[in-house]
Amino acid sequence: MKPILYVIVSTFLWTACASHEDSKLERIEAPILSNNGQTISFKDSTMRHFFQTEPVYDGSVTASYTAPGKIAATVVASVAGASQNVVLFDNPDLAASYTALAQHQTNIHQIQQINLKQKEIELDRASDLLNHGAATGRDVLEAQTALSLEKSNLANEKASLIQYEANLKQGGFDPTALRKAPAGKAYVICDIPENQISNIHEGAACEVLFSAYPDKTFKGQVEDIADVVDNATRMVKLRISLLDNSSLLKAGMFAQVLFDLKNVGNHMTVSKESLVTVDGKDYVFIVAGNGVFKRQTITTGQQIGERLVVLQGLEKNDQVVTKGAIQLKGLSFGY
The missing domain is CATH 1.10.287 (Helix Hairpins)
Known part of the structure; x- marks a missing residue:
């Protein structure tokens, strides 16, 4: 535990020096741990002021989520008179x-x-x-x-x-949909985190922006959500379809896809910055007094934008640590 205490105290000393270059640096007292690290007390005011908190939010959440994407294929008419349109892929x-x-x-x-x-x-x-x-x-x-x-x-x-x-x-494509696709259709493939699957559904509308056309917004629709989650990145592929009769869009163009996320009903939520996870369990730190923080086990639901739904473990009036949660995690668990 001592090495981590030295690191944390050094961090606060550096912060104090950066914030008060002209003031005389006073000796900072180390935090006091109790209840096997569940409670952390700071007597020093400089260390207490480092942390920022916010109250647990209780209400309906509306947010947006932006995912990077790329035009993976476009559909053009066959000039040779073939019965099917030609699909041009970015990936050979x-x-x-x-x-x-x-x-x-x-x-x-x-x-x-x-x-x-x-x-x-x-x-x-x-x-x-x-x-x-x-x-x-x-x-x-x-x-x-x-x-x-x-x-x-x-x-x-x-x-x-x-x-x-x-x-x-x-690769995010349905062969049957490709065969039936009309000329002028473009497909954007983007990846979303596994924890966002419940927020985005097939048929959902979205907006797509391209760096090639910064002043133009294209309307898209989620056609398909892949059946496989990437084992390494925990990301899921989405196929977004656009209809572009102006032939502006080309396979290989990079895009930003904007989704509107809505949480139906009232739920308690916290900022995702407040969450710390250890051995598969989720925790936040709440204010338990003047300079005293308590580690609290919580059960989380879906993530909506920058907010996490909290199903159990918090009360409406709890003050949750946002800035400094990682430092408290290091002190509380000893690493």
């Missing part, structure tokens, strides 16, 4: 997956609608000829083998289709 791997997926879909259609039907007709014909003595059992066996081979080809094509479809979904 996704472009390759989309092309391969389209080819496998064509192959599957060919096998199902033409090859299998033809092989079934040939098998029926060989069986009929055998019944009339005009063919041999070998002819029927060869027809059966050819039909089985086509069925095997179909299974392989479907397996490959699943692979490339998974690649596109990992």
Whole structure:
């Protein structure tokens, strides 16, 4: 515990020196810990004044959230007269997956609608000829083998289709939506934290800003929320669709996506700066007296903007530490 006390006291000494360069520096008393670090008392006024607090907020919360994004694909009309529009991807791997997926879909259609039907007709014909003595059992066996081979080809094509479809979904795209997308549509992919999933839903409206057009705001809509949370970053991909008939938007452009977040009903909330987490448990520090702070265990709900919903552990009139919560955490837990 002593090393951390030295660090904390040194921090406050530095703060005091920076704030009162011309005053005589007095000896600062170390904080007093009790109840296994749950209570921290500061007798020195300089150290007490370092901390900032705010009352627990009790009411409906409306906030906004901004996420960085990028135009991952745009849809343009085919100049070669193809039946489907052309999708231009920023990521060449996704472009390759989309092309391969389209080819496998064509192959599957060919096998199902033409090859299998033809092989079934040939098998029926060989069986009929055998019944009339005009063919041999070998002819029927060869027809059966050819039909089985086509069925095997179909299974392989479907397996490959699943692979490339998974690649596109990992990148935030729905292959079916891409095939049906009209010319002029642009797709922005952005990442949001896992704890914001409950605040943003499919179909939600949003605003999209591009550095290329600082004076123009584009209206977007959340088309899809990915099924996978990134294991390392704990982020989830969103696909935002925009309709741009002016051809201003290009694949690869960076964007800022603005969401309006609304918390329905009244709940107690605290600033996210006040939260400290240790061993999977959430804590805040509340004012328990003049220069006395108490560590309080809380149960948190969703995050809305810069606020955290508190489900248990706080009362309406509690004063919660915002600035200095990290320093109190170090003192309270000894690191």
